């Protein structure tokens with residue numbers, strides 16, 4: 001017997017999916033901003049003259065990159081109340097863990113971008129009398145950030161996908177909402193198909209945008225590949 | 227003689243086990259142009275980099291404007307990076323590879339140091355930048371980005387950038403070696419003009435014509451020591467010691483003496 005597709009229920013329930021999508025968007029935006037901020041600091045640590053700062057950066061990046069994101073999420077979900085004494089909401093645990101997760105990966109983007117700036121640029125800035133911080137702020141980062149944009153775009157896509165992990169701690173993002181609807185309607189195939197379509201429609205343009213920007217940079221000689 | 231701007235005493239510099247500078251004593255007076263010549267690998271760049279502390283001396287003392295740089299501790303010098311930043315603002319450096327900041331316009335390249343380090347108001351900094359850019363004959367490119375300029379133009383901007391900090395001394399590390407031959411002249415002319423204006427300069431160069439015509443004193447570096455020094459007419463024309471003679475034999479045939487340079491012809495402004 002062939003499966004009979006029936007999307008009719010979604011015509012009624014789509015506002016719920018929209019609420020879920022809003023949860024995804026909020027989690028994505030906050031974790032992306034926090035993650036890029038953490039990444040900037042850690043990326044600079046990783047290139048700093050101080051060995052201690054470099055080691056701190058390395059330990060953090062390697063610890064996060066070599067453990068599954070799902071385990072980090074669950075770990076934070078239980079660790080936050082133990083450390084802070086507050087009952088961690090699913091939202092807080094998701095934001096904290098995804099920020100830290102994105103921070104580690106974007107730190108690598110910053111580090112590579114900073115490393116791609118020629119030694120002569122640092123030296124010229126140093127010779128004028130700029131200290132490490134000013135060299136970074138006025139000379140290196142402005143040049144490096146441009147080269148990092150495509151990588152940040154890819155990171156944003158990865159993070160959008162990773163937000164679905166938060167469904168495991170019952171945070172009301174798109175996948176969690178879909179799960180509830182699927183069980184309620186006993187129509188998992190249709191529901192998850194809808195989720196897949198939504199992700200594709202939103203992320204595909206971003207993905208193409210990154211490729212386009214990368215090509216444009218490469219044409220202008222702005223991107224150093226390794 | 228006039229006052230000392232730079233005094234180097236017993237300078238040694240080693241990279242690991244490789245001792246590159248083996249006890250250098252050198253003094254540069256105000257308004258003086260000293261040319262540093264020597265074979266590749268003799269330690270010329272290392273010497274310049276020690277003077278503005280892009281590399282730390284292993285041993286020895288460096289005095290700038292009569293002040294000892296660093297702190298004495300147990301017979302050795304100790305340097306604090308934060309103090310050295312201030313020292314570097316008083317030492318201008320021009321690199322072989324120009325190293326202009328590509329994301330900034332010519333004008334911004336020249337003003338960023340005075341504005342961000344010295345706290346000069348932007349309006350004043352721009353006025354002074356214009357003055358330095360005029361000196362090196364490149365004021366008309368003030369709004370351009372470095373990538374729009376020829377190598378010779380970029381190097382002249384790099385000179386203006388260093389001058390804008392109003393340094394006590396200007397260091398040039400083979401400022402014309404990366405240039406196409408037809409662009410070398412315009413940079414040498416700009417440097418000559420600075421020297422004639424009384425800028426204190428320590429110049430590493432392979433352009434012996436420049437050294438002959440512009441330097442007050444020529445220093446020949448050989449294997450990390452000052453092997454011979456004196457007025458250019460002596461060192462470049464009648465060197466007394468064998469290594470200097472060998473070195474010059476490789477150059478003189480086609481470079482000495484340089485045809486007379488006329489500042490007006492190559493530098494407009």
Ligand SMILES: Nc1ncnc2c1ncn2[C@@H]1O[C@H](COP(=O)(O)OP(=O)(O)O)[C@@H](O)[C@H]1O
Pocket residue numbers: 241244246264265266267268269270271272273
């Ligand atoms: N950062 C460094 N580490 C190790 N060795 C170096 C370094 N910089 C220069 N050297 C060595 O020091 C010697 C002198 O170099 P350099 O000062 O650049 O000479 P020059 O400028 O006269 O050609 C060379 O043998 C070079 O290989």
Ligand SMILES: [Mg+2]
Pocket residue numbers: 270271272400
């Ligand atoms: Mg050299």
